[in-house]
Amino acid sequence: MKKICAHPHPPRREKISDLTGRLRRESRKITGPRAAILEILHAHPHPLTNREILSALPKSSCDLATVYRSLHLLEKMGMVKRYHFHDGAARFELVGAGDNGHHHHLVCVNCAGVVEIAECFPEEIEKKIARTNGFKNVTHKLEFFGTCPKCQA
Amino acid sequence: MKKICAHPHPPRREKISDLTGRLRRESRKITGPRAAILEILHAHPHPLTNREILSALPKSSCDLATVYRSLHLLEKMGMVKRYHFHDGAARFELVGAGDNGHHHHLVCVNCAGVVEIAECFPEEIEKKIARTNGFKNVTHKLEFFGTCPKCQA
DNA sequence: CGCGTGTTGCAAACGATTTGCAATTAAAAA
DNA sequence: TTTTTAATTGCAAATCGTTTGCAACACGCG
Numbered sequence: 001m002k003k004i005c006a007h008p009h010p011p012r013r014e015k016i017s018d019l020t021g022r023l024r025r026e027s028r029k030i031t032g033p034r035a036a037i038l039e040i041l042h043a044h045p046h047p048l049t050n051r052e053i054l055s056a057l058p059k060s061s062c063d064l065a066t067v068y069r070s071l072h073l074l075e076k077m078g079m080v081k082r083y084h085f086h087d088g089a090a091r092f093e094l095v096g097a098g099d100n101g102h103h104h105h106l107v108c109v110n111c112a113g114v115v116e117i118a119e120c121f122p123e124e125i126e127k128k129i130a131r132t133n134g135f136k137n138v139t140h141k142l143e144f145f146g147t148c149p150k151c152q153a
Numbered sequence: 154m155k156k157i158c159a160h161p162h163p164p165r166r167e168k169i170s171d172l173t174g175r176l177r178r179e180s181r182k183i184t185g186p187r188a189a190i191l192e193i194l195h196a197h198p199h200p201l202t203n204r205e206i207l208s209a210l211p212k213s214s215c216d217l218a219t220v221y222r223s224l225h226l227l228e229k230m231g232m233v234k235r236y237h238f239h240d241g242a243a244r245f246e247l248v249g250a251g252d253n254g255h256h257h258h259l260v261c262v263n264c265a266g267v268v269e270i271a272e273c274f275p276e277e278i279e280k281k282i283a284r285t286n287g288f289k290n291v292t293h294k295l296e297f298f299g300t301c302p303k304c305q306a
Numbered sequence: 307c308g309c310g311t312g313t314t315g316c317a318a319a320c321g322a323t324t325t326g327c328a329a330t331t332a333a334a335a336a
Numbered sequence: 337t338t339t340t341t342a343a344t345t346g347c348a349a350a351t352c353g354t355t356t357g358c359a360a361c362a363c364g365c366g
Contacts, residue, residue, distance in 0.1 A: 029312060029363045050353080063315050068354065084237060088322085089353065106286055115286050121295065125272055130299060133259055133268050138299035142274065146283060146291035182332045182343055203323080216346050221323060223344095241353085242322065 014097050016042055022079060022097075033062035037070050038094075046114045047083040047091030047105070085112070085143060102139075108148035117144060167250050169195055175232060175250075186215035190223050191247075199267045200236040200244030200258070238265070238296060255292075261301035270297060 019038045020030045028034075040056045041048070048056070050067045057067075071092050074080040080092040081101040086109060095101030106115040121140050130138035172191045173183045181187075193209045194201070201209070203220045210220075224245050227233040233245040234254040239262060248254030259268040274293050283291035 024364095027312085031313060031363070033314075065316080065355080066314055069313080072355095088241070106282060106288060106291070108288070115288075117282055119278055119282060121274060126297070129259060129270055129272060129297060134302035135259060135261070135268075135297075135299035136305055138259070138297055140295060140297045142293060142295045144279070144282060144288075144291055144293045146288035149287035152289055177333095180333090180343085184332070184344065186345075218324080218347080219345055225324095 014042075014094075018097060019079065019094075022077065026077060028073065028077075033057075033066045034070055036061040037067060037074075041074075041080065041092065041094040045093070045116075047085070047093040049089040049091050051089070053092070083143070084141075086145065104142045104144065106144040106146065108151055109145050110147055110151035113148050113150070115148075167195075167247075171250060172232065172247075175230065179230060181226065181230075186210075186219045187223050189214045190220060190227075194233065194245065194247040198246070198269075200238070200246040202242040202244050204242070206245070236296070237294075238267075239298065257295045257297065259297040259299065261304055262298050263300055263304035266301050266303070268301075 016035075016038060019042070020035065023030055023034065036057050037053060040053050044056065050064065050071060053071075054062075054064050054067045071080060071082075075082055075092070078101075079095055081095050083091045083093065083105065085091060085105075085107050093101070102120070104117045104120065106117050107113070121142055126138060126140060130136065169188075169191060172195070173188065176183055176187065189210050190206060193206050197209065203217065203224060206224075207215075207217050207220045224233060228235055228245070231254075232248055234248050236244045236246065236258065238244060238258075238260050246254070255273070257270045257273065259270050260266070274295055279291060279293060283289065
């Protein structure tokens with residue numbers, strides 16, 4: 001119920017120094033907690049909850065509130081993306097430098113294991129939907145749910 | 154920030170008596186609160202939060218906890234479907250009798266107005282995703298977000 | 307090295323949702 | 337219709353994820 005299933009990974013990765021550089025450029029401080037959080041996000045290429053990040057952090061590096069605040073900041077700067085899976089908790093994943101981070105996941109409803117999915121909702125159809133309804137700046141949230149191989153007992 | 158935008162509606166509708174019948178068949182009681190909640194869901198063909206349902210109910214028909222419990226029951230019986238839009242609150246929408254209720258929404262990020270969307274994620278691609286990753290019983294959650302005509306100031 | 311502003315820890319506040327329990331009531335049984 | 341019984345409700349307290357006020361603190365510029 002807690003393990004992570006198989007998950008092939010895209011090659012986009014960014015050096016930690018690049019990450020901190022982005023922070024510095026916006027006159028934000030590179031504090032201990034932030035550096036540690038970036039390390040964790042960098043090491044776990046899956047959406048993580050605030051609590052998961054906290055417990056992955058070296059021996060009480062910081063307070064849970066700081067994790068929340070850091071992720072807000074990173075999200076506002078476009079460095080992480082927020083996801084919502086089955087439970088109520090928000091999850092965050094690092095976004096590559098050039099990358100806009102838009103992609104989807106296939107989540108196991110049993111063990112919560114995550115696989116990144118390359119496929120996306122067809123752009124032309126999304127445009128048509130926007131046009132038909134007179135909406136602007138239309139985007140989408142899309143996640144797949146199912147039972148992973150290991151959990152098909 | 155609170156009004157509902159335009160929203161064409163599919164013809165699927167079910168008589169209240171059919172709804173209560175479904176309850177009765179599972180030896181659940183047709184109580185005042187439940188009947189009232191079904192009325193509201195039937196009258197508002199959009200996903201509603203528990204709180205919205207409560208305040209739409211005739212003059213304190215019941216407690217908020219009862220709304221929560223009723224919607225859990227209805228969800229478990231497959232009579233309503235749960236959605237998550239931008240804010241943290243769950244929203245529920247009645248599911249037609251034959252219908253499995255699977256459809257998506259286009260939500261205005263400004264006024265929270267909702268439009269039902271007929272389009273769905275291509276089934277063959279979903280099947281391919283499931284096959285490729287060895288997952289079973291794969292479904293998806295898909296919602297569109299954008300700015301509705303009225304909110305494009 | 308000292309200062310000023312961005313940051314943090316802590317605890318309290320919050321909003322959504324859940325739950326224990328005793329009182330209530332719809333529906334089956336008599 | 338009355339009785340019986342199990343489902344249901346109200347209320348308040350408990351949870352959970354998340355946010356925030358505030359005083360203490362620490363980057364990093366000069």
